[in-house]
Structures are given as C-alpha cells and as structure tokens.
Amino acid sequence: MASQTAQDLGVQTPAPEGGTPSMTWNGHTLPAIGPSGAPLDWAWLRGTRSEWGVRAKPSSKGLTMADIAVGTYGAVPDHPPRRTMAPRGADIDADVPDMGYLVNDKSHVWAENVYELYEEAVARQWSATRDIPWGEVAPLPEELERAVCQICTLLSEVEMIATDLPAKWLWRINHDLLEAKMFLATQVMDEARHTEVFRKRALVNGGGLLHSRKGTEELLRTILQARTFAQASALMHLLGEGFVLDLFRQGELIAPTEVEKRIFRLTMQDEARHVAYGTLHLRYAIEHDPDLAEEIHEALDHGEQMLVAFGTQTDTTEALAVLLAGGVDKVEEVGFPMLAQLQAKVLTSYLARCERAGLNRVQRTKLPVEELGIDRDVRVA
C-alpha cells in the first residue's frame, strides 16, 4: 500500500535572485540544494510506495516481533521477489544489487513458532561468566572430576557445530525471511555460550580438557557438510541437538554439584528452543514441499549411522556411567543400567520429535531401537 501524505510534492520553486531554489512540503519551505551544492529531492518525505500510518501495539511482553508483524510488514512472501538486504516492506529501488542468496523459499527456513522462539531466546539469555556459581566449585574425587571433564570436552566440541552451521547458512538466506534469520542468530550466540561454559567448567576445578575423538569430528563434518538447509536442520536441530537436549536433561542425575546442575539447566532451556525450531521448521518445510521428506530421511539415515559410530566411542558412555553411579565402584551395578534406561528415553524422544516434524522414522531407522526395548509398532509420543 503506497502512502501519499505529502503535499506540494516536488514542486520546485525557482531560486530568487541571489538565493537558492526551494521546495515546499506541507506548507514548509525546504532547500532543493544542500550545503555542499548537491541537489536534495526529499523523496522519503514526499511519500513512498511503502505502508504509512502503521501503529503496532505492544503486548503484555513489550513490543514483540509478532506485534510488529502488521499490515504488509507482516506478510512474509513464500517466494521473495528479490535477493537483497532491503528491509521487507520498504520502498525498494528497482536496481538494487543482487546478494546471491541461495535459500529463497519461505518453506526452506520458516517455522510457525519462529516469532515466539526469537523473543524467548532474547528474554532468556544468560551469562556463563555471571550466572554460574563458580565460587561453589569444590574438589571432587578424581574419577568424578575426570568424568566431568571428559563430558565437558565433548560438549565444548560439539556445541560449536550449532554455532557454525547456522552461521554458515545465515548469509545465504533471503533477507525477506529475516525473522527466521534472527532466530538462527540467537542460536549462534546460545551455542557459543555453551562452548564457553563447558570449556570453563573443564578448566575451573583442577582438571582440564580430555579426549577428542575422530568419530566426533566425523559426525560434526557430516552435519556441517549437509547439502541443503533442510538436511542441515534435520541433522543439527532434530538429531544432534535432540540428543544433546536429552543429555542436558540427564544433567540432573550426572551433575555432581550445583555448579554442573546449573550449567545443565540453563543449557537445556536453550537447546529445547533450538529443537522446537527444528521440529516445526521441518514440519513446515515438508507440508509445503512433500518431496523434501525423502531428502531429509536420507540425511537422517546417514546421520544416524554417524551417531551410532559416535556412540560406540566409549569415552562418553563410560564417563556418563561413572557420573550416574557417583563413582567407579558401582558403575556396573548402577551406572550402566541407568544409562541404558536413559538411552531408551533419548531414542523415544527423538522418534517422537521426528513424527511431530512429519517424518515417521520408527520403521526406517537403523538405530538399535529393539535393543533399547522400543517396540517399532507402538506409536511414539
């Protein structure tokens, strides 16, 4: 909707003798030549082809992105008409340069909950420096400190993929889809903070960073090298972060002190947000382009294999079992059985999220569901 509120548009008054040419707007006289001698056209004041008169109303949370999705400004095009950084809804020059974006369909990046998740991300930011009670760190038995450090080594490694991957795609995503880009930008920051907090924990209590394995790097490379954003999102948000979310949930049982508990609780909230985006993004993508489902399935087929290879690295399972048992003495009696119980829940959660995303993986997955006591014929929820 174009606005035409200005009056006397562009009417240039000849310069009086010894003076400068001028224009009038709403009864005001405006110079037509600037102090440097360059002509002034006052085009923005004269009226634009964008919507004028918008007055977004703040909601109870403040003025949210959903609140300003009003009129034409809230219309997110399925297929953006151009590839520029020009703000969606502005009066855009016809000859703006092409930025070469590669993700130009709304369905390839959008999720119905993207406004909510962006606001939530901004509202729930925390600081790894300030909000962890580092002063309460206390000496632990060596096997527990080593186990914590091994888990922190792994997490400081894998969390950064969830910074790198959205960052890799962000500049390729059409700017008309900016709300999705803004959410992904929060994820970039969240995951940098996760890397920070786990690295800090490894280094704060007399331990340090322990083993980093080839299998981990191979899994990360699989995710990073996904060919499309849909595949990347499936591998990262649904598979990788889904599993990490459930690992953070286990923090309630594996954390030896309040310091680690606090770390896991805060990272868990962030991770749940990322998984929520991925789940509904993939659902949106598949609903709008059913052919994508097979492409995503193929990525998950491969990703799950990588995950199994990753999972067979014993560093993580041993360390988790020791933490669950509270030490090495009861690792066989308590640690490993409890870990198996939790792993079944992790797998069930993953399959439920896949189903919510519109991907029935129960029959297709090669993950060891039977070994973990999951019946393929029972609906997961």
Added chain:
Amino acid sequence: MTVTTRHLPVDSTAFFEALAERMNADPERYRPLGFCDLDLGVVIHRPSSEDFRALVRFADYGCLGVEAFPEGAEDRASCWLEGDLGTWEEMVADIRANGRATARRTLASLVLLGDRIGLRGDDSMGVDRFFRYAATVQQFIDGAADSVSVPA
C-alpha cells in the same frame, strides 16, 4: 499470642494458588529467567480417593491462574506432571527443609526417570515446552518454601 500455621496440602488448588500469588507478587524474580508461556497440568494420585487435577497457566512473567483440569481435557495443557501424592509431598518437604528442591527431588530430576513423577503430553512440542521453561517452573514450585501455609 502464639500464631501457629499449617501447610496447605500439595493436592489442593489453594496450594497452587498460593504459589501463583507469590509469583505474581514478585515478577522481578522471574524476569531474569525470561517469560514463560506454558499451560502445565498437575495430576496427583491420592492413595484412597480420586486424583487431584489442576491446570496452572503461566504467561509472561506470572501465573494467570489455576483452573480445573478434568480428565479428558488433556489437550488444554502443553504437558502435565503426573505422580503419586507421596512423591509430591516428599518434594515439597525437601523444598521446605532446604529453601528449594535439592538433589533428585527437583522436577527436572524426577521427570527424567519418570518412575515417580512423569512428564506427559500428547505432543512432543508441548512436552519440550516444559524444558524450555524448566527454571521458571522450578522457581515457582520452590515458592513452597515459604508461601503456602495458613493460620492453623
């Protein structure tokens, strides 16, 4: 004159309303945690009478209220917590003793194994919503440390 107090039973609407009142009286405590939009069901199995059921509705930095959560109305909740009365009472006793839930009596810990208090939901998105707002919900329940007693 000595004033004695008694604790409100956890399986009562008044208990959750008192928690809501405390939350709404102190939004600045909740603001750093971020807003919370969650309709959380509570189902407490009593040993010898019908279940206690309530729907606690969170919005922004407060609690909108506590409502009836009849059986069959599960779709009104994002997710719900379900467990036996003894476990709920243990959790609240731990909060009263320590000022907040500790060790394996935090909600997140209890629902992880799910054998005593389970986190249920018809939709994985609703269930995951609990984890997005877990710190807020725990702080709400921790309000039991000093908010839910009435004159005897």
